[in-house]
Amino acid sequence: MGLVIDASYLAAAILFIVGLKQMSSPVTARRGIVWAGLGMLLATLVTFGTPELLQSEHFVTNLSLILAGIAAGGGYAWISGKRVAMTDMPQMIAMYNGMGGGAAATIAAVELLKASEAGGGAEAYLGPDVAILAILGALIGTISFSGSIIAWAKLDGRLHLSRLLPGQHIVNALLAIVLLAFSVMLYFTTDLTSISIFFGLALVLGVFITVPVGGADMPVIISLFNALTGLAVGFEGYVLGNAAMIIAGIVVGSAGSLLTHLMAVAMNRSVANVFFAGVGTGPASADSGPREMKEIQAQDAGILMAFASQAIIIPGYGMAVAQAQHKIWELVQLLGERGVKVKFAIHPVAGRMPGHMNVLLAEAGVPYDMIYDMEDINADFSNTTVALVIGANDVVNPSAKTDTASPLYGMPILDAMDADNVIVIKRGRGAGFSGVENPLFFADNTRMLFGDGQKAASELIQAVKEL
């Protein structure tokens, strides 16, 4: 049986890797998740046959608890996963990721408890290598758990806190040092109190790290926690001698780290920067003179677009919040019938995660060949009659290019300002997600169409239809 189990775990690990590889191409992506799912199913099923489980003197109780846990946790996740709107996907990923981190941490907790019952340190009970990885995994998993829950709460609009304590970074650094001290202590001696304090402090650190992170930086943090959970799972896999956990965990840890880095680069932030500075907390850059936004009515905007030779739509997260993507797609089809060439321009960090906007547009039915990445379309703006910005702000902010004092300075942007006309659909006159003012809104060739995204899009459709 042992051989069958080991072989199955190895097969599961291979299925995960092949599945992830397939997920990295749009053509095979869907097959990829099914393969990975089969790997998970296989690994879970053979685990029921583990000799240690079958020989446990609490076999019946433990088996019932396992089945109850899978039913409850899996049931909750199944229902919430099926119900969540596409726009809320990032926080759901954060939530499920946090659960994984919590699971890795609790596995370590069981090991540490066993060590304390044996009356010694983790090293004496587990051996030096296993002890170190068990404690590290516990630490990382716990931080990922509480941090992800905070990320979920913030993105879900349940938590609006962005400041906890003065000198938060110093507090965090001190807390991290104390935690390291506790980790070393657990290596040599364990008891229930120190284990509890250790996990308690790690939970607090996860909260402290995540609370100050600005909304725009959230995807980086979620991705980082995803990588951390992977690492924690890999470490605990070593503790349990489980090849599938080691391979899958480390693959995710490494892939997630790279993805985190790519996201941070796309936003011109370093990962360290995300932690140690919140965008828009500094003084706003010197405001120059009285400036005014020029309004436009939907009717006129519709005419402008209907007679354009080329229009580029720049959707941002605001469009998704307003659920306007279906209306926009309808508008684009109408314009297409009139012979207007329409393209979608997607900034790498449009939406809340790289690729999130593509998912949202795909949901609305927009075909791939109309969607362009930033590098491919930026040169095209100068040949464009109308750039329609809907729900996007920071990704078209020209001060990222011109104003060295701007917190966005250096971030690659979509050059919407190069178009002959820019129409910005915006709810109100306030600053964007990052709190930075956008000079594009005051530019001579820019007209503001104020209102809810979906309503504005409907009005545009109406205006084009009436022509």
Add this chain to the structure above:
Amino acid sequence: MIEGLAAIYIFLLAGFTGYEIIARVPVILHTPLMSGSNFVHGIVLVGAMYALGIAETGTEQVIGFFAVLLAAGNAVGGYVVTERMLEMFKSSNKPGESAGG
């Protein structure tokens, strides 16, 4: 049991594999792929099942139960949302469906 040098090999190779998978992925798939990798570390479920399966005391059973509960949420939730996202990619990927292009 995997230990010593063999473990280091596995860690290194797995790390390299993860890097390779992400290095060439188009931006449009970043979110589904992040979600997919989130699902993959749901494999922590087998560890949680093991930890609970060999639990001896009441405390261990309670903690082990939470481990299984959380891990099952990770695995199932990760699968469901990834599958939902990729499903949409399938439908919009068919050529000739575009009305405006």
